[in-house]
Amino acid sequence: MNLLTLRVHNKPLFFHIPQNTPPLSSLSAPNFLNLQPKIPFKSTPFSIPTFKNILNVSKIKASVFNNEEAKDTAEFEDLTTNGVVYQKTLRLVECSMFAAVTGLVYFLSNSLNIENYFGCFFSLPIVISSMRWGVAAGRKTMVATAMLLVVLSGPVKALTYLLTHGLVGFTMGSLWRLGVNWGPSIFLCAVARSMGAVGYVLTSSFLIRENILALITINIHASLTFLFAATGINTVPSMNFIYALFGTLVLLNSAFFVFLLHLLYSMFLTRLGMKASLKLPRWLERAMK
Template identity: 30%
Template structure:
């Protein structure tokens, strides 16, 4: 009688290594805190489907706004990635950013994809992380303003590098003309200094980004509450304005 062939895969170090390698690629959703938080069947592909859908939505919003510029649409750029984080956690949000960047790289080229990634992709991931941890609006708006301001200067540098022209100089010239017009109205017979002009330019960028980040929070507060993934409550004075 022939003896049974032993199964060398059980208990061997090679088999353990293979199982660990497979676990990295196919995570155990039964232990995933995201699926437990949402009450999702571990065998359901909803995590992958929602992540792909929202990442595609983020990329398409950027694509549509590029060809048909609509100012209010910019408010929605970081929201799909933030919603992915709120629903499925850090890893899914990171994959969502990657999918959106790859999609835009194919449709519009790597330059436009980088312009989406910095700041809107990073901003969406950051907001999702802060809202998931119930951070206060003041801190989230401050950090978002820092990221968007950095993104503005990064885009100025990137476009200037590609065009071979200094866009910061162009912006400075425009602000100089505006300041001279204000000086003429006020009767100030003096040329604005370069430091004053550049300081006002930076201040205008910061103020614009503060307003933008604040509007993103207001829209996210309304939208995410309806989706069942609420973000932290706004300050009382904002709640009063929204109630009115």
């Protein structure tokens, strides 16, 4: 029977002290109260801030302020005349103004039936945009003009502008921007105008439900047959010959028109101060001096 067993109200309370427990006098307060295992404590040395540390902190702050000032100056330089933001904004404004003026003039000329008097100037804004800001700017000007004409006068007039003037202006502006000579430029622009003319004829045929191209070739065939019979030539031209003759005549017509456009636009751009970016033939440079 354990002598340390107490009985209160007939309920035993057990307070058991193991025999191997050291006496309280040998227990220190920190060891007695600490129930967790001991962790070696490493004291961190307290460093007094020196003048060198203060200089390093000031350098860090100065570098932060210098970076912020550099960003501010970079943003300010973008808004200057030669800055990237200013140049992009100027290109967007010029392309928009060229597209708006071209669309308005084309709409008014169609409404007043004076398109034949201003037809040679409808491709000029696309050429100027391509020469000043690149091929992409000329393409954007052409597309913006077509979209404006869709709103003003419908898709038929917009398609007519693209086929008769937009393709020629974009081709000419792109070739002049790339520095191509007049020979290949006139040939490629003539091909573009010929394709636009044939596309315009096919579009008109679809709208009026009549094959205009077949009517043109049949009339050419009848005229040549009558001419051969009048001159005593007993031959009848084939339709393949008629098609080849029709394509050649359209290409020659387009080549003469494009050559006149080259002369007109070169003189106009020279007056605008863009002669350095043009690649003119020698005979034209001598005539313009």
